Amino acid sequence: MPELPEVETVRRGLSPIMEGAHFARVELRRPDLRFPFPENFAERLTGARVDALGRRGKYLVASLSTGEHLIMHLGMSGRFTIKAGAEPARDSGVNPNHDHVVFHMRDAGLARVTFNDPRRFGFMDLSGPDRLETSRHFAGMGPEPLGNEFSAETLNAALRGRKAPIKAALLDQRVIAGLGNIYVCEALYRARLSPRRQAATVPGMRGERLHQAIVKVLREAIEAGGSSLRDFAATDGALGYFQHRFDVYDREGRACRRCGGDISRFIQSGRSTFFCGGCQR
Template identity: 55%
Template sequence: MEGRKIVSLTQNRADLRFPFPERFAERVSGQKIVRLGRRAKFLTVELSSGEVLVMHLGMTGRFTVSGHATARYKHETGTDPAHDHVVIVLDSHDIVTYNDPRRFGFMELWPAEQFQSYPRLMAMGPEPLSNHFSAAYLDTALKGKKAPIKAALLDQSVIAGLGNIYVCEALWRAKISPKRLSQSIPGQRAARLAPAINDVIAEAIEAGGSSISDFASASGELGYFQHRFAVYDREGQPCPACGTTIKRLVQSGRSTFYCPSCQR
């Protein structure tokens, strides 16, 4: 998409999770896409107008890029026109469709020169694959924190971009109980946890992500990291390391899966 011009944007309803920007189609049409980026789970599109289009997929959002023939997308199997909320046509004739059944995703426009004060990203923690993230950072970030480590890792101001699946998987790899208080992690446990987070994220990206029911890449490919889950969504099944039955519990409203024997 970089370097292409947006020919048109069609918005099929007034809102997703939040209302679409005022005069959305007008502000985006005719603009060149200068750069695509990502911070945490937010996607950014720098436009030649000086505005940044910030987008989030929520839980069920999906972008599909379909090739030149308009008809192709319409006739593809498994499509869901009822939830195609935004359709963008590029000057390459590619069609970028945003589909989102639950509408927890959103799109916003923000001035590029004030992007450092974009509220939703102001308090973001470091990217797990960047140099700003390390065992030393985790040591500092978790010191004195009373929340369970599961909750702390889901907190985007501690570390950006980890969701429920990868937090469960990283804690299993680091052999840390999800119930353990964050303040007891610094030291040896942080030394195991930081690389476990790195590895699980790097491997999941390499595997094309995790497709449970909704996720697919822009070309429609499914990920296959779900076949490598050690604990996530595996309640009642054996731990791949020790054979103990995987347990499920609810922490701050979300399911946690863990091995009660390996994870301490």
């Protein structure tokens, strides 16, 4: 379940291979992922150089020499694997039936970058040469939590007046970019805030705690190479290990490390929320 730390881990794995390299050939093994590939997708990539590989929220963005941007989302189960040119065709180390896209990169020893995605919740898109921030995927997206524009003040401002539970507000990519179920649960635990608390009541001291908790949990998770629960692996197949440091996520029925209470689980807007009723208010 790639959230910001997992996507950042993938970006760091891909950038040494892709930045500065050209697409020699692009293989599409099916007409769509979650959405159809954009028109002439392979043709528009072939010959282009990757000037930079960035990330916005949970999206990977390759800026191309053609002026277009290749926008990639891992969905739930998307995985990129890198193999050098001479290695055998079984690229991803997982079921090759789900190897949907292969980028053959030159200037990188003809490395192959394979996108495998069993559930096909991932997608790829090309944005025109217009500014990225106004593109369909990024218009209205909230601040990068590890960027300069994210502060306790901007978080508070985004939460003010919101009647939804804080859990739902933090999952909303318009409030803050890149958080998913895992890191929202973990950040709320660290900030000692109940996921049920109305978002509008957070600004103030609670908002400062929450801001700190979000930044810290994301930094630690990136340092740990992300979290590998069911699907996630880095481009070299390595598993992240932040899942071993979860305080609440996937720990239903276990003891809270802080107060000794029981970690409980309930469904909030259709998704599992994990929290400690003893010390999260």
